[in-house]
Amino acid sequence: MQLKIKSQEDFWAGIMFIGFGLVAIVVARDYPMGTAMRMGPGYFPTYLGVIMMVMGAIISIRSLWVKGEGIRRFGWRGLFFLSLAFATYGFLIDTMDVGFILSITAVVILSTLASREFHWLESLGLAAVLVLGTVAVFIWGLEMPYPLFWWR
Amino acid sequence: METIAEWFPNLTLGFSTAVSPINLLYCFLGVFVGTLIGVLPGIGPLAAIAMLLPITFNLPPVGALIMLAGIYYGAQYGGSTTAILVKLPGESASVVTCIDGYEMAKQGRAGPALAIAALGSFFAGTVGTILIATAGPPIAEMALKFGAPEYFSLMVMGLMASAVLAHGSLLKAMAMIILGLLFGIVGTDVNSGMSRFAFGVSGLTDGISFVVIAMGLFGFAEIVNNLEGGGSKRDLLFQKIKNIWPTMDDFRRSWRPAMRGTAIGAFFGTLPGAGPTIAAFSTYALEKKVAKDPSRFGKGAIEGVAGPESANNAAAQCAFIPTLTLGIPGSGTMALMLGALTIQGIAPGPQVMTQRPELFWGLIASMWIGNGMLVLLNLPLIGLWVKLLTVPYRMLFPAIMCFMAIGVFSVNNQALDINMTLMFGFLGYIFVKLKCEPAPLILAFVLGPLMEENLRRALLISRGDATVFLTRPISAGFLIATALFLVIMLAPAIRKKRDEMTDEPIKA
Incomplete structure (x- = not known):
């Protein structure tokens, strides 16, 4: 057999x-x-x-006799850039302490790289919108104690 | 019964808590965010609540719970909107709504479908609220008599139910439960003070944070998986929805399915381990069976919208029964609610109802108010939600990534949590690839420490005799119910049905 x-x-x-x-x-x-x-x-x-x-x-x-569908390919691009985006946030805001704005910008730009439909201009625009939004909600609204920039 | 007499002051207390301006605001924020999450595909209620949990740390306990509950049942509403309009279930409980809801929309009857979904949900929500108010106190009273063996057996029942009802292989779901239990006991053992499975990492001695595991498995892994699908094009057929109001015929056809759906939903919601998704599927199957002309289903039968939509909302509501009265969460999302309570310094369990009546009754009253708000929010503002659907995923997921990063980090302000989330994200992605359902794992993760503690206590009382679980009547009852459940579900005919039902007919 x-x-x-x-x-x-x-x-x-x-x-x-x-x-x-x-x-x-x-x-x-x-x-x-x-x-x-x-x-x-x-x-x-x-x-x-x-x-x-x-x-x-x-x-x-x-698994030797019950039939399965097989394993689909791994999406390495998404996995890589999203991991990088996440890890970078921790590194920038905690270890480097460069402030909230720069850290969020990094997350957005690195995240957008994960998509195959990446455009530089769109990425930068989205970063600007999201920085403004998150600062308004989390820093001003919810008063989270992070400095906006590294100098304060 | 005395309960009826107690109702009045209790509900009065509840409503007076819920209608205070600040709590109304929390309720509104909750259902608003919930609808948003329900409408936006690719992020489910569990990940969303995990994301927002940290920001409720600063709210008062009642407000925090009202808001989180609002997100939870609001997401059920929002999910049906996208299911009907674009055949994309915002979350898993509205998968079946796609079948007939979308067909109705194609025939130009999106308005009535949305209206029936909203009204059915409101009806189910109202019944759910009444049920919690009626059944809650007696269950809590009974639970006060539970000892360690009863709690242990109850948790076994809940976990087995979640495995049986998860889709895919039962064996894999059970293995995921064991894995979840193991993740749950990482950290300091309460009895010996020994730190277990911490691998020398000081941050792990407090255990793995729920936010981390939920965000990794349901947030991160989900996004990676979605990105693989490529830019999904969503056909938005219906920019304008005219004549929302259903006809008399629609009402006539819908009221019975809505009532049956509510009953089924209430049952599955109360049963730990089950939930809205399975309730919606079962209702759809039942409606198809009892219909005079089953061939109408799949071609825009309004019964196929009314039933499941009522069911998932009733289930969402009734899931609070075991959570609040026994302190045993029935699903991952409910575990987050309990997590929110614990962080607020309130020990979950049957005593919550007597010690913090304003919390329990305030939450219940707010759920009813929230359901009303949802009808108002969803029907007249439908145009706004439809617009949101046009936001492409490639602009959405970076925003979700930001919220997740901010949320995870804000729990302890340490990069370790971010990296742990990443690890669970990887693991979650592997689970997706190996077709291992993570929902049972997350429930087991929460129950892990509780289960160990109750097993330890039970065996201590019985002097190490494991038959204690079978000699105590209530405990034996739970275990017999579990066994029956397993046997029934493993019967070949029903097994086939389960596979059909839990295999999502439409890929999200």
């Missing part, structure tokens, strides 16, 4: 659950188990990990 994965998405989902279960069990080994009557901090997570590994295994094995 030849084994062939009929459902890629189920196979990998199963592997993912097995992985998470394994991490849970291994990490929870450092926590006292206790007994059923006096559960230690390791008790609940260890059993959850075991259950999840069993489920993951069943899901993976079932």
